[in-house]
Amino acid sequence: DSGVTQTPKHLITATGQRVTLRCSPRSGDLSVYWYQQSLDQGLQFLIQYYNGEERAKGNILERFSAQQFPDLHSELNLSSLELGDSALYFCASSVGGLGGPGNTIYFGEGSWLTVV
Amino acid sequence: AQTVTQSQPEMSVQEAETVTLSCTYDTSESDYYLFWYKQPPSRQMILVIRQEAYKQQNATENRFSVNFQKAAKSFSLKISDSQLGDAAMYFCAYRSMDSNYQLIWGAGTKLIIKP
Numbered sequence: 173d174s175g176v177t178q179t180p181k182h183l184i185t186a187t188g189q190r191v192t193l194r195c196s197p198r199s200g201d202l203s204v205y206w207y208q209q210s211l212d213q214g215l216q217f218l219i220q221y222y223n224g225e226e227r228a229k230g231n232i233l234e235r236f237s238a239q240q241f242p243d244l245h246s247e248l249n250l251s252s253l254e255l256g257d258s259a260l261y262f263c264a265s266s267v268g269g270l271g272g273p274g275n276t277i278y279f280g281e282g283s284w285l286t287v288v
Numbered sequence: 289a290q291t292v293t294q295s296q297p298e299m300s301v302q303e304a305e306t307v308t309l310s311c312t313y314d315t316s317e318s319d320y321y322l323f324w325y326k327q328p329p330s331r332q333m334i335l336v337i338r339q340e341a342y343k344q345q346n347a348t349e350n351r352f353s354v355n356f357q358k359a360a361k362s363f364s365l366k367i368s369d370s371q372l373g374d375a376a377m378y379f380c381a382y383r384s385m386d387s388n389y390q391l392i393w394g395a396g397t398k399l400i401i402k403p
Contacts, residue, residue: 174334209331214379214393228390260331276323277383277391279333 175199176280178263184286190251193283197244197265203227204246205277206238207262215262221246253287260284290315292382294394301370302402308355309365309397311380317341321383322356322363323391328376336378339363367399375401 175198185191197204206218208231217230221240232238235253240246250257260282266275291314301307313322324336339347339356346354351368367374380394 214395215333215391217390220390230390262333264333276335276338278335279325281330281332284331 174278174280176201176263176265176278178261178280178283180283181281182284182286184288185253187253187255187287189253189287190249191253191285193248193250193261193263193285195246195248195263195265195280197246197263198278201265201267201278202244203266203275204240204244205262205264205266206232206246206248207264207279208259209262209282210256210259218248250285255287258285258287290317290320290382290384290392292380292392292394294378294380294397296397297395298398298400300400300402301367303370303372305370306366306368307370307399309367309378309380309399311363311365311394313361313363313380313382313392315361315382315384317385319385322354323381323383324352324354324363324365325379325381326374326376327379327396328373333379337365370401372401372403375399 177196179194202223205220207215218232220228238248262282264277264279266277293312320341322339326334326336337349353366355364377396379396382392
């Protein structure tokens with residue numbers, strides 16, 4: 173158990189809909205990362221937050237948005253969903269953003285999103 | 289920009305034998321971190337081992353060890369006494385020293401354990 177909690181674990185929704193994925197980082201971790209992994213592919217970095225502020229953006233679509241709340245949990249909002257958005261969405265956390273690159277990133281179990 | 293290459297899409301090993309997974313990377317930085325993550329069929333991403341570039345000593349975690357060759361920019365993972373539970377995708381990752389400290393991932397190696 174990495175200590176990173178993601179909900180829901182599985183989600184099936186229709187095209188055009190909007191969903192919200194939730195993440196609680198490990199206790200004490202200030203950075204939250206979101207990744208997308210499509211079937212049989214590597215991880216694609218979407219976005220990073222550190223202590224409530226956006227720190228880095230990767231290949232995140234304009235239809236997607238995220239935020240980190242004062243209690244440090246984070247939500248990833250996916251709207252106008254398309255079939256190609258079906259993927260495993262990982263949340264990960266680490267102590268730093270400023271704390272140094274050695275701070276290991278720990279992953280949650282992921283949220284499976286299926287768009288039909 | 290940094291890149292990570294895993295040249296073996298798939299490897300297989302007999303149970304109880306030793307296997308080495310390859311990873312090379314390209315960077316102009318002198319300080320960085322390297323990681324191996326394991327992703328079993330459950331798809332959970334699990335940290336296996338990490339290596340600080342400034343440390344010459346190779347990291348070891350039980351049956352898992354690395355061969356870190358900084359000059360050659362090589363970071364291979366050795367799994368000793370392979371077990372059925374080691375079957376998974378293994379990803380090599382590089383963490384930059386830039387301001388965002390992002391992980392840069394290899395494409396992964398699928399490890400098959402033969403009973």
